[in-house]
Amino acid sequence: MSYKKGVVKTTYIAIIIAIIVIAAIGGMAYMYMKPAPPAKESIKVGISLSLSGGFAAPGQRQLWGLTMWVEEVNERGGIYVAEYGKKLKVSLIYYDDRSDSATATRLYERLITEDKVDILLGPYGSGITLATAPIAEKYKVVMLSQMAAADTIPAKGYDYVFTLLAVASRFGLSRVELLDSLSPKPKTFALLTSNELYPLTVARATKTLWEKAGYTSVFYEEYPKGVTDFSAILLRAKAADPEVFYAVCYPADAFVIMRQMKDIKFAPKLIFLDDGPNDPKFVEVFGKEAEGVFTQMSWHWELPFPGVKEFVEKFKARYNELPRHWSAYPYAAGQFIEKAIEKAGSLDSAKLRAAFLELKDVPTIVGPVTFGDWTNPMGEKLKQINLGAINFGLQIQKGEMRVAIPRKYSSVDIIYPWPGWAS
Amino acid sequence: MLQVSEVDVSYGHFQVLSGVSLQVRDKELVTVIGSNGAGKTTLLSTIAGLLPPKRGEIRFMGKRIDGIPPYKVVEEGLVLVPEGRGNFSRLTVLENLELSAYTRRAKERKDETIEEVFNLFPILRERMHQKAGTLSGGEQQMLAIGRGLMARPKLLMLDEPSLGLAPKIVLQIFSILRRLKEEGITILLIEQNAHRALELADRAYLLETGRVAMQGRGEELLQDPRLRKLYLGI
Amino acid sequence: MIPSADTILQLIVQALLLGSIYVLMAVGLNVIYGVVKAINWAHGAFVMLGAYAAYWLYELYGISPYASAVFSAIALAAIGAFTHELLMKPFFGMRYFRAITLVVTYGLAILLINITRYMWTDVLRGVNLGVPPATIGAISISRPFLYGGLVAIALSILFYLMLKRTQIGRAARAVSESRKHAMLVGINPNVMSRFMVISGAAMAGVTGSLISTIFAVTPEMGSVLGIKAITIVILGGLGSYAGALIGGLMIGFAEASGTYFLGARYQPLLYFLTLLIVLSIKPTGIAGEE
Numbered sequence: 001m002s003y004k005k006g007v008v009k010t011t012y013i014a015i016i017i018a019i020i021v022i023a024a025i026g027g028m029a030y031m032y033m034k035p036a037p038p039a040k041e042s043i044k045v046g047i048s049l050s051l052s053g054g055f056a057a058p059g060q061r062q063l064w065g066l067t068m069w070v071e072e073v074n075e076r077g078g079i080y081v082a083e084y085g086k087k088l089k090v091s092l093i094y095y096d097d098r099s100d101s102a103t104a105t106r107l108y109e110r111l112i113t114e115d116k117v118d119i120l121l122g123p124y125g126s127g128i129t130l131a132t133a134p135i136a137e138k139y140k141v142v143m144l145s146q147m148a149a150a151d152t153i154p155a156k157g158y159d160y161v162f163t164l165l166a167v168a169s170r171f172g173l174s175r176v177e178l179l180d181s182l183s184p185k186p187k188t189f190a191l192l193t194s195n196e197l198y199p200l201t202v203a204r205a206t207k208t209l210w211e212k213a214g215y216t217s218v219f220y221e222e223y224p225k226g227v228t229d230f231s232a233i234l235l236r237a238k239a240a241d242p243e244v245f246y247a248v249c250y251p252a253d254a255f256v257i258m259r260q261m262k263d264i265k266f267a268p269k270l271i272f273l274d275d276g277p278n279d280p281k282f283v284e285v286f287g288k289e290a291e292g293v294f295t296q297m298s299w300h301w302e303l304p305f306p307g308v309k310e311f312v313e314k315f316k317a318r319y320n321e322l323p324r325h326w327s328a329y330p331y332a333a334g335q336f337i338e339k340a341i342e343k344a345g346s347l348d349s350a351k352l353r354a355a356f357l358e359l360k361d362v363p364t365i366v367g368p369v370t371f372g373d374w375t376n377p378m379g380e381k382l383k384q385i386n387l388g389a390i391n392f393g394l395q396i397q398k399g400e401m402r403v404a405i406p407r408k409y410s411s412v413d414i415i416y417p418w419p420g421w422a423s
Numbered sequence: 424m425l426q427v428s429e430v431d432v433s434y435g436h437f438q439v440l441s442g443v444s445l446q447v448r449d450k451e452l453v454t455v456i457g458s459n460g461a462g463k464t465t466l467l468s469t470i471a472g473l474l475p476p477k478r479g480e481i482r483f484m485g486k487r488i489d490g491i492p493p494y495k496v497v498e499e500g501l502v503l504v505p506e507g508r509g510n511f512s513r514l515t516v517l518e519n520l521e522l523s524a525y526t527r528r529a530k531e532r533k534d535e536t537i538e539e540v541f542n543l544f545p546i547l548r549e550r551m552h553q554k555a556g557t558l559s560g561g562e563q564q565m566l567a568i569g570r571g572l573m574a575r576p577k578l579l580m581l582d583e584p585s586l587g588l589a590p591k592i593v594l595q596i597f598s599i600l601r602r603l604k605e606e607g608i609t610i611l612l613i614e615q616n617a618h619r620a621l622e623l624a625d626r627a628y629l630l631e632t633g634r635v636a637m638q639g640r641g642e643e644l645l646q647d648p649r650l651r652k653l654y655l656g657i
Numbered sequence: 658m659i660p661s662a663d664t665i666l667q668l669i670v671q672a673l674l675l676g677s678i679y680v681l682m683a684v685g686l687n688v689i690y691g692v693v694k695a696i697n698w699a700h701g702a703f704v705m706l707g708a709y710a711a712y713w714l715y716e717l718y719g720i721s722p723y724a725s726a727v728f729s730a731i732a733l734a735a736i737g738a739f740t741h742e743l744l745m746k747p748f749f750g751m752r753y754f755r756a757i758t759l760v761v762t763y764g765l766a767i768l769l770i771n772i773t774r775y776m777w778t779d780v781l782r783g784v785n786l787g788v789p790p791a792t793i794g795a796i797s798i799s800r801p802f803l804y805g806g807l808v809a810i811a812l813s814i815l816f817y818l819m820l821k822r823t824q825i826g827r828a829a830r831a832v833s834e835s836r837k838h839a840m841l842v843g844i845n846p847n848v849m850s851r852f853m854v855i856s857g858a859a860m861a862g863v864t865g866s867l868i869s870t871i872f873a874v875t876p877e878m879g880s881v882l883g884i885k886a887i888t889i890v891i892l893g894g895l896g897s898y899a900g901a902l903i904g905g906l907m908i909g910f911a912e913a914s915g916t917y918f919l920g921a922r923y924q925p926l927l928y929f930l931t932l933l934i935v936l937s938i939k940p941t942g943i944a945g946e947e
Contacts, residue, residue: 224922226925227921227924229671229913286785511839513946522831574843
């Protein structure tokens with residue numbers, strides 16, 4: 001009995017050892033005989049988009065802009081990559097992050113580790129971009145952010161993250177040009193801003209730059225979320241009697257601010273509302289009184305950059321509306337990537353990154369793009385931002401939003417002073 | 424008029440009433456006496472519809488009323504003046520009275536009834552616009568009874584109307600009960616003050632740990648030696 | 658900076674009008690709390706829906722929000738009935754009724770705000786009646802604000818009289834004091850609580866109509882106003898009519914004067930300080946009982 005048992009035992013052990021040895025040899029063989037990489041068939045561009053949830057409207061438009069670029073570049077046969085000695089087509093890999101940062105973070109991990117994309121595009125909005133940029137940095141994959149304006153992202157100093165859209169602190173540059181171009185030049189300004197991160201950056205940068213340029217602040221106020229009634233704030237601003245009134249606010253606030261300014265008959269010589277008047281609804285609601293009010297946009301369909309006209313026409317024909325920066329910037333990101341891959345001659349991340357930094361004044365529909373470092377008016381060092389990015393100052397003229405600032409891209413005269421309230 | 428048959432009531436697993444049967448005839452004053460915790464208040468609450476009986480049935484004017492909500496019971500003309508009086512302290516005396524004529528039947532005769540109540544309790548007329556919460560204990564009880572009358576009850580149930588009142592006021596309350604009885608109002612009265620209650624009652628029930636231990640005419644119970652010893656302290 | 662007498666007068670009028678709107682909102686919330694003992698967190702969302710109703714009726718059919726307030730009230734009354742039957746009644750008599758309804762109506766608020774956002778997006782909306790401001794002496798007051806404030810005051814008074822003078826009002830107060838004792842009088846408390854939730858919701862609808870002419874209409878306003886309304890009733894005393902009046906006016910004044918003299922950024926701080934001080938002196942709120 002005991003003898004037989006011993007034989008069985010030995011046989012078992014022998015089998016187990018055999019399995020282990022075979023597995024080990026097989027594993028080593030697999031490791032050493034790494035199969036040759038499959039021939040590269042396409043350039044994989046990965047992005048997480050907010051196709052549902054709170055950012056669904058801009059997110060959808062972001063996809064439209066990208067789709068237009070991908071189709072155009074593939075119609076041209078793709079992008080020539082020297083490393084492979086041929087043109088490769090672009091394939092866009094995208095997922096819906098439901099406007100949620102945590103989901104987007106997982107999606108970028110997946111794009112890198114499972115889909116093995118060659119280059120990444122940034123998601124929608126500063127919040128999601130801030131959450132996902134570290135993923136690109138961790139895996140050392142280039143991420144070109146096109147829909148995030150917060151200074152905090154380039155301020156992190158990531159090597160692999162590039163910011164295409166004008167960051168908030170750069171908005172002040174065109175605000176200074178606006179006041180400088182008026183005649184007679186105003187002396188005093190009042191600034192009202194929401195105290196959320198992004199408007200606050202815009203406001204503080206503008207205030208710093210305006211004061212440096214010699215304009216005097218007679219009223220400065222930061223209002224918290226949840227303020228519904230602005231009349232007390234505006235009464236105080238009115239009492240300070242500024243020539244220029246600038247509010248860095250959200251559209252809903254702009255609507256109330258404008259109405260309550262009228263209620264208390266606060267009529268400065270210049271009204272600039274960051275968001276609100278750039279919505280067609282504003283003109284509809286305020287009619288003649290909207291005339292001469294300033295606002296901003298990151299991009300405008302009448303800009304004189306090469307390709308804008310064609311882009312706008314094609315976009316309108318296809319999607320039945322005017323393109324906004326939500327579509328123009330992703331398209332421009334594609335234009336830039338095209339040039340960068342050609343220059344790098346490779347899809348290797350380090351080489352791509354180097355090409356991003358070497359390229360100067362790449363023409364795109366958002367203007368010439370050059371990436372470099374910049375110190376913002378508050379003294380923060382920003383890494384790899386688009387030094388060509390402009391936030392455009394617009395003025396409502398005859399019910400239309402017209403580019404007013406920078407003057408070199410404008411085709412209209414500025415109305416100043418603002419005509420005032422209809423009595 | 425009121426027929427309670429074999430009623431069981433329990434709070435969770437704790438049985439409070441077991442097989443209680445009782446009846447009140449037209450124009451009778453029936454009293455239920457018993458010590459604290461014997462189930463007297465539970466009995467009235469059950470009849471009023473505040474508690475569902477587990478077993479047995481309750482009929483009022485021939486109609487089954489167990490299981491129907493309290494506000495429907497009131498509509499039938501069966502009105503409870505609960506323990507603690509049940510006045511609305513934030514409403515004035517007048518508001519309390521007006522509110523209590525809530526059913527359609529009572530509403531029609533509201534003004535007339537208010538006059539009657541004021542004649543019965545002249546002090547309430549004086550306190551008419553005062554908040555009920557500011558009344559003294561005796562006045563509160565008068566208001567409670569007054570509210571009960573406002574509903575034009577066919578049967579008025581009173582839960583310990585003399586509780587916590589000064590002897591002089593107790594006397595007054597009992598004389599009012601007597602007057603109501605003489606006016607022909609059917610009353611089911613619960614009292615700890617067994618002596619007075621039995622003197623007044625046509626018939627009486629003694630409740631002991633949730634069971635009817637004794638029943639009979641008021642005087643009969645007053646004469647019972649065991650009852651005299653245990654409940655009347657004689 | 659010392660303001661001129663005119664500015665102060667203007668501020669006071671402004672605060673009064675703003676306060677009146679808040680009073681109406683708080684009365685609506687308290688009406689529900691008084692009888693049902695549930696804080697309806699979705700009250701702000703109800704106001705928002707009322708505002709959207711007014712907006713769409715104005716935008717599509719040109720109906721003035723003052724006229725369409727009736728429609729807003731009816732629409733919200735329906736939503737109120739739904740809220741009562743499905744989100745409050747099933748929990749009656751439960752031990753943690755207040756906590757449960759608070760959480761459930763909070764959920765409802767989020768749901769309504771997000772449905773609105775989904776259907777109509779965050780886009781800028783609002784009813785612009787285009788009427789010039791009214792000038793009284795040296796002060797200039799927005800007409801929609803003026804009308805809104807007056808309608809709010811009138812409605813609040815009307816509701817107060819209803820509560821005080823009618824049998825249904827007395828019944829409501831009775832249920833508010835004791836459901837059990839009210840039942841013994843012959844009142845069906847479920848009918849009363851349904852009636853009051855419907856009334857409160859209808860009042861939210863009217864508040865929304867008035868607000869649509871004054872402030873911007875966005876889904877977000879649902880949560881902002883909801884928190885404001887709850888702050889006011891807690892400040893004034895839950896379920897107390899006088900509390901809603903005092904609390905609403907107080908917040909109106911705190912908002913207007915605080916913003917003017919201290920600056921808008923201190924507004925949330927001012928809110929919580931007021932609440933903290935009042936509640937530490939009187940934990941049940943200014944006019945709260947118990």
